[in-house]
Amino acid sequence: MSSRYDFDLFTIGAGSGGVRASRMAGAAGARVAIAEDSDLGGTCVNLGCIPKKLLVYASHYPEAFEEAAAGYGFTVGPHSFDWGTLIANKDREIARLNGIYGRLLDDAGVTLVRGRARIVDAHTVEVAGRRYTAENLLVAVGGWPSVPDVPGIEHAITSNEVFHLDALPERVLLVGGGYIAVEFAGVFHGLGSQVTQIYRGPLFLRGFDDDVREHLAGELRKKGLDLRFDLNVAAIAKEEKELRVTLTDDSELRVDQVVFATGRRPKTADLGLEEAGVELDAGGAIVVDAFSRSSVPSIWAIGDVTDRVNLTPVAIHEGMCLVKTLVEGKPTSPDHAFVPSAVFSQPPIGSVGLTEAEARERYDEIDVYRSRFRPLLHTLTGMEEQTLMKLLVDRASDRVVGLHVVGPDAAEMTQGFAVAIKAGATKAQFDATIGIHPTAAEELVTMREPVAE
Numbered sequence: 001m002s003s004r005y006d007f008d009l010f011t012i013g014a015g016s017g018g019v020r021a022s023r024m025a026g027a028a029g030a031r032v033a034i035a036e037d038s039d040l041g042g043t044c045v046n047l048g049c050i051p052k053k054l055l056v057y058a059s060h061y062p063e064a065f066e067e068a069a070a071g072y073g074f075t076v077g078p079h080s081f082d083w084g085t086l087i088a089n090k091d092r093e094i095a096r097l098n099g100i101y102g103r104l105l106d107d108a109g110v111t112l113v114r115g116r117a118r119i120v121d122a123h124t125v126e127v128a129g130r131r132y133t134a135e136n137l138l139v140a141v142g143g144w145p146s147v148p149d150v151p152g153i154e155h156a157i158t159s160n161e162v163f164h165l166d167a168l169p170e171r172v173l174l175v176g177g178g179y180i181a182v183e184f185a186g187v188f189h190g191l192g193s194q195v196t197q198i199y200r201g202p203l204f205l206r207g208f209d210d211d212v213r214e215h216l217a218g219e220l221r222k223k224g225l226d227l228r229f230d231l232n233v234a235a236i237a238k239e240e241k242e243l244r245v246t247l248t249d250d251s252e253l254r255v256d257q258v259v260f261a262t263g264r265r266p267k268t269a270d271l272g273l274e275e276a277g278v279e280l281d282a283g284g285a286i287v288v289d290a291f292s293r294s295s296v297p298s299i300w301a302i303g304d305v306t307d308r309v310n311l312t313p314v315a316i317h318e319g320m321c322l323v324k325t326l327v328e329g330k331p332t333s334p335d336h337a338f339v340p341s342a343v344f345s346q347p348p349i350g351s352v353g354l355t356e357a358e359a360r361e362r363y364d365e366i367d368v369y370r371s372r373f374r375p376l377l378h379t380l381t382g383m384e385e386q387t388l389m390k391l392l393v394d395r396a397s398d399r400v401v402g403l404h405v406v407g408p409d410a411a412e413m414t415q416g417f418a419v420a421i422k423a424g425a426t427k428a429q430f431d432a433t434i435g436i437h438p439t440a441a442e443e444l445v446t447m448r449e450p451v452a453e
């Protein structure tokens with residue numbers, strides 16, 4: 001890289017993707033700077049995956065007390081829950097992670113520039129009134145919640161604010177049917193709030209396998225979550241002690257909080273991108289080629305700001321590929337095939353590969369293996385929760401092209417099976433694998449009969 005510039009690489013945004021790319025580039029000998037105007041670690045660490053998962057853990061306890069007491073012989077005494085303690089402990093852990101991110105950057109010799117960055121031209125960035133030049137710029141600014149323009153929207157919050165609420169709301173309305181809405185509906189319900197979730201279409205989690213969507217809806221309703229589909233918010237009015245929400249069917253709901261989880265948008269406004277000639281798509285995402293290069297040859301982008309597969313491990317992977325391309329001289333394009341993912345709903349979902357609808361479209365003939373059963377745990381709790389497992393197999397090659405689980409530990413299971421599926425495992429190889437007994441996961445290697453067409 002050239003020394004005509006202050007740096008070889010200047011990264012905007014110290015989230016999962018930006019930090020990984022910067023510190024790997026720094027460790028490989030490049031002169032790197034990274035700008036951040038908020039806490040280090042980005043959405044995942046501060047307002048996403050990590051604090052969300054901690055809240056999900058917390059929200060399991062009330063049900064666990066009940067399970068233990070119901071059938072396993074425990075007497076659980078009176079217990080109470082303090083939201084403030086949970087939030088304070090969560091904040092302490094996040095602050096620790098912020099510190100680790102800072103040290104990782106430091107150790108890799110990366111210069112941290114505090115402040116909001118703006119691109120001036122193809123090789124120049126301005127932060128807090130100072131200009132920095134670099135041979136390459138990397139935009140890794142992520143996304144931000146997007147809410148529709150309904151009357152009274154200012155009374156609603158997004159997932160960002162949930163992490164710092166003063167108190168656990170008694171009654172909550174969740175709006176949306178994606179990952180975030182489903183996960184937070186579970187968190188609030190688990191902690192004891194009265195939860196209503198509405199989704200504008202006929203069935204939530206669009207894009208997931210249809211059996212998975214139906215199964216989860218059924219399980220959530222069994223738990224007492226009020227799920228309503230084909231419904232949206234028409235208006236929100238603030239009354240003295242509550243919010244009055246008018247829905248599109250003219251019904252009304254009175255709640256303490258309304259949380260909109262209606263998607264996220266790339267955070268590309270006011271960055272100087274358009275002026276520098278960087279092409280954005282209709283949704284505001286940076287258009288990149290297979291190597292994460294934008295329409296301006298010296299400007300690159302990774303992570304949610306490119307709206308490819310919006311997941312932390314994918315942003316990290318894109319960052320690692322970029323370092324190979326830019327610093328190691330080995331052009332490497334990220335691989336977005338067979339990316340496993342989970343929804344930390346209750347019960348959670350794990351998925352890798354195609355949905356049944358996608359598999360039917362892609363292959364001439366597929367076999368579908370499906371199993372529903374009551375997990376061993378619940379034989380004594382008396383709970384009616386059912387687990388769903390599903391495998392999709394391309395009949396011609398015998399390759400397993402989709403795996404879907406709804407049930408306890410679905411995410412942990414799916415991570416392991418994702419290795420096999422990524423490696424191209426066939427159904428015969430699944431069948432040749434011995435199960436671990438007694439587990440739920442063993443079902444995935446013992447499904448013998450495809451469901452009838």
Ligand code: NDP
Binds near residue numbers: 175178183199262
């Ligand atoms: P999603 O895009 O997944 O879901 C948005 C939801 O809001 C959809 O149900 C959508 O409906 C609905 N919606 C959009 N606009 C409106 C509107 N105007 N009125 C009513 N409903 C609307 O976004 P999320 O916010 O849930 O998550 C953002 C991203 O974060 C995801 O892409 C995901 O990759 C990532 N994420 C991943 C997690 C994980 O891996 N566990 C956890 C949380 C987030 P429709 O389907 O009809 O478009």
